[in-house]
Amino acid sequence: MDEASPPPDAKPHILVLGAGIVGLCVGWHLARQGARVTVLDRLGPGEGTSSGNAGAISAGSVAPLAMPGVLKQVPSMLLDPKGGLYIPASYWPAAFPWLWKFVLSARPDRVAAIADALASLLRGAEERHREILAAEGAEDLIVERGQLYLYRDAEHLAKDDAAWALRREHGLDMRVLTRGGIEELEPEVAPGYTTGVFLPQQGHCVNPLRMARVIARGIERMGGTIRRGEGRALITDGNRVTGVSTDAGPLHADVTVLAAGAWSARLLAPLGIRVPLESQRGYHVMLPDPGVMPRRPVVPADRKAFLTPMEEGLRIAGTVEFGGLDREPTAERAALLLDDLRKVYPQARTENAKPHWMGHRPCLPDSVPVIGPVKARPGLWCAFGHGHLGLTGAPPTGALVAAHLLGPPPNTSLDPFAVERFA
Numbered sequence: 001m002d003e004a005s006p007p008p009d010a011k012p013h014i015l016v017l018g019a020g021i022v023g024l025c026v027g028w029h030l031a032r033q034g035a036r037v038t039v040l041d042r043l044g045p046g047e048g049t050s051s052g053n054a055g056a057i058s059a060g061s062v063a064p065l066a067m068p069g070v071l072k073q074v075p076s077m078l079l080d081p082k083g084g085l086y087i088p089a090s091y092w093p094a095a096f097p098w099l100w101k102f103v104l105s106a107r108p109d110r111v112a113a114i115a116d117a118l119a120s121l122l123r124g125a126e127e128r129h130r131e132i133l134a135a136e137g138a139e140d141l142i143v144e145r146g147q148l149y150l151y152r153d154a155e156h157l158a159k160d161d162a163a164w165a166l167r168r169e170h171g172l173d174m175r176v177l178t179r180g181g182i183e184e185l186e187p188e189v190a191p192g193y194t195t196g197v198f199l200p201q202q203g204h205c206v207n208p209l210r211m212a213r214v215i216a217r218g219i220e221r222m223g224g225t226i227r228r229g230e231g232r233a234l235i236t237d238g239n240r241v242t243g244v245s246t247d248a249g250p251l252h253a254d255v256t257v258l259a260a261g262a263w264s265a266r267l268l269a270p271l272g273i274r275v276p277l278e279s280q281r282g283y284h285v286m287l288p289d290p291g292v293m294p295r296r297p298v299v300p301a302d303r304k305a306f307l308t309p310m311e312e313g314l315r316i317a318g319t320v321e322f323g324g325l326d327r328e329p330t331a332e333r334a335a336l337l338l339d340d341l342r343k344v345y346p347q348a349r350t351e352n353a354k355p356h357w358m359g360h361r362p363c364l365p366d367s368v369p370v371i372g373p374v375k376a377r378p379g380l381w382c383a384f385g386h387g388h389l390g391l392t393g394a395p396p397t398g399a400l401v402a403a404h405l406l407g408p409p410p411n412t413s414l415d416p417f418a419v420e421r422f423a
């Protein structure tokens, strides 16, 4: 990348920090709109969190994680190491400020506004995936066979009533199934699950890492650069952000888009911008040859693990553990995923499981990502904090950022996504 200012008629030079699925989709849309794009990452494209997710493309998932009544769940988050969301005692002091904001965001009026914001971003997400993949000749990466949630009985389902109602209000096509309906879709599911929720229009990606690599190749095809390196700090000139200092020297750009996933807050802090971004550490286990294979993501509602059929086998992905960016993975959390699998498919073979994987979901307390310009810092844009829905939300985020930066201006407002909401 050249260090001099571009001549006035040149295409804008945009540096995207982070080659996770969000940074890649931002880079792809910017390149398609004619910008000169460089994407910088210490890893190869998609090799961080974005490689290991459950693959679900859940455009209808507009209910935030913190729903009214969440306060009642906090004791089990703190005390039950086998719970779906667990905060170990050694991490309580670090987690409490975030947890407090999380609980406050569960007020009914706030939840309604959050669902509206998420719907404005995620509506049409699968079509946005297909738009990129069709251009790259890789539409086989997405299949639409629906998603199936499993409940023990109607009482178990009732615990999630509020979240399902909110999604339905926003247009999600969902069908409640009896045991017979479950068996028609997935005959091998254990008999203990007698109630299901089927989402016929939600698809999934069969290989998130391949998808990231395909998008990276697309950026290069359109003249962009994928660059390997550590971004050390945002470079400023007065208030303006002019690029990123790296282990190989400074990279200057007209606009820098911060898309560094769960690491984004660390890069903003030296500029005095505080964002309550937490890693919700999640795990997966891959079974290349489990002897049983659902046709679509199956989600036992006990701990909401996803059992997703992928190109390379069955992926069991999920669980939420707090613990920050630097601690080692906890093998016990990953082992819980095999328990989740056995509840649904007791017959599954698990002896050939690949070593477990852990990734960092970039989570904000209100479940709304930060997307848009930093008003006090010209030259700096953000695209991070997609939490549990980064795979789903990445292509719409890319389209939105490119349209706001390069035009034509879209109808979707960036106001609900502003970083200034945390000021």
Ligand SMILES: Cc1cc2nc3c(=O)[nH]c(=O)nc-3n(C[C@H](O)[C@H](O)[C@H](O)COP(=O)(O)OP(=O)(O)OC[C@H]3O[C@@H](n4cnc5c(N)ncnc54)[C@H](O)[C@@H]3O)c2cc1C
Binding pocket: 017, 018, 019, 020, 021, 022, 023, 040, 041, 042, 043, 046, 047, 048, 049, 050, 051, 052, 053, 054, 055, 056, 057, 058, 229, 230, 231, 232, 259, 260, 261, 262, 263, 264, 281, 282, 283, 284, 306, 317, 318, 319, 358, 359, 360, 361, 362, 383, 384, 385, 386, 387, 388, 389, 390, 391, 392, 393
């Ligand atoms: C177990 C699990 C299951 C999930 N399931 C789903 C699902 O089914 N559907 C869904 O929609 N979402 C799912 N998610 C969430 C989704 O994977 C994430 O939201 C998404 O991957 C975040 O993408 P990202 O690009 O923001 O972050 P990342 O993929 O983490 O990318 C950020 C990149 O920035 C780079 N970086 C950071 N700091 C620097 C620096 N200083 N210098 C250079 N590079 C840097 C990192 O190396 C990394 O590659 C799941 C997540 C997990 C963990």
